[in-house]
Each structure stands twice: as C-alpha cells, then as structure tokens.
Amino acid sequence: MPSGTIDLDETVPFSLYHTLHSGQAFRWQVHDGVWTGVVRDTVITLAQTGQRLSFGHTNPDLIRNYFHLDLDLDAVLRSISIDPYITHAVREGYGLRIVRQDPWECLISYIASANMKAVTTNARLEVLAGRWGEAIPSDEGEFHQIPAPEVVAEIGVAALRVCGFGYRARLMKAAAEYIIDHSDWETAIGAMDYHAAHARLTEIPGVGPKVADCVLLFGFNKYEAFPVDVHIRKIVGEAYFQGEGRSCQPIERQNCCTREFGRTYFGAYAGYASQYLFNKRFHRHSKLAVRTP
DNA sequence: ACCCAGGAGACGC
DNA sequence: GCGTCTCATGGG
16 A cells, blocks of 8 residues: 655645645544545545655655645735735635545535535535445545445435435435536536636536535636635625625625625635635634544 | 524525 | 525534
C-alpha cells in the first residue's frame, strides 16, 4: 500500500483542518489528528504537521490534484481580502483550500443536503454508501463509494427513503435518471462558462441556484460561483448591509441579490470568499468530524 | 409544541 | 416574472 509525505513550500497556504472541517466535502472523519475519507474509488488517510502532509493508501498526484496544490492560493486570498471583514475571515481559516470533488458525488450530496443539517446529510450519505455503494477494501475498515447514477436510479425512491432522505428521495432518483440520459454532462458543463453551466445545472431535478453553485464550485472548480445558503445570507447581510435593508425582501430575492453581490464584489475567486465566510461561522459548530462510524 | 437546517418545486397571481 | 406554501426528518 503506497504512502508518503509531501513537504509544502513555506509560501503554500495549507490547513488540512480548515479544508476538511469547513463543510465543503462530506464523509471525512478525524481521529487523533488523522483524517480518513473516500475520494472517488480510493480510501485516503491524511495528517499534517507544519508544512508536512503525510498520507496513506494513495499517491502524491492524487493528493496534489484533490487539494489543488498547484493553485497559487496566497495570490487568491490576497485578491479577495478587500475589506476588514473578509480579511479577518481569511486569517481565521487561513490555508483552507477548495478540494476537487467528483461531480456526481458532489451533485447527489448537495441535492440531498437541501433544507437539512450538514451533519444529518453526512449520516444519510454514509447509510446510502454503506447499503448501496461499492465496497473498497482498506486497512482502516470497510468503506464504500457513493453509488453511481445507475444504482441510485435502480434502487428507487423507497430505498432512498429508507436511507432517510425524506422528500428529497424522488429528486435524487430523478437527478440520477437525468445524468444517465445526459452522460456527457460532466464534459459539457466543464467546458461551459459560469452562466451557461449554472443554467444547465438547474435543469437537473433537485438543483436550484444554490446547489448549482456548490456543484460548480466544488465539483467543477468554477471559482466565481458564490453559493448562497441561509448562513451566507445572514453573514453577508450583517457584514455588508448592516443587517438591515434587504431583510424585508423575500428569501429568494435576498438569495439572488446576495449571489450577484458576492460574485461582483469579490471577483473571479468569489467562491473562495464564500468558503472563508462560511467557515468563520460554521467550523466551531460542526460535528462532521467527530462522528464515529 | 415550535423553530430551524448549506433549498427547491409547484402553485397562483 | 414575483410571492407563498409545502415538502421528511431530526435536534434544539
């Protein structure tokens, strides 16, 4: 089983904790500083000491790709640190990197996350993978992939409801069927610009503006996407609109305004700004990482 | 009991 | 196009 270390240059911002604890990717667990998770069809273990990243059960290329270590994050963070509030958020979560998730896993995960707590979503996805996902042999125990679209479509709404997805079950099945009928979706959306890709994604059942932005940001690395959820809406309202003014508008209107504000205000890497703002509020409340399998 | 969670779809207007 | 209601499920 291959394993090794990556010694990052001092100029490369990287915090394993903030990256995996920020709520962007589901299914990661940590015990005694060692993170374990499934990336596509591989079980990965990770630990960080200073600028040294130790990993097991994979190869350096997969690690570099997953954490996008070639991205000049320092330059990105400088480009979004345009006011005291975001600058403080960047300092607090310094080294958080947006990872490259599998687009399908990202899609089905965020469809499932709608109007549900992240920790609950995480538990549901583990049940789904455990019951219906392909097993991955590992020294760390039994792990499973998120089932492919064909499997999600075949097991049907009833099986998905048993996993606890509630009313989202029919949307997950419909989304899986859409993906099966549009097998080129990944390359097609990857080749589109932000606006076209966002419009195309919202054609998928269960995908609205927020989920589309999450999939573009986490699954396709289109960094101008600025996902707006209840937290980001509150944060942006408090930090940039004095907590008033827009609060009298309906939620959908606020979300749309906040999304446009974020993209135009923070620029090409607005998605990074959203993650640092989200992390600032989210990470101290999260239970994602302390749950045991 | 009531409210909320990394929202989206189906309505009526 | 915009506003409102509803949708499972669990935890505070």
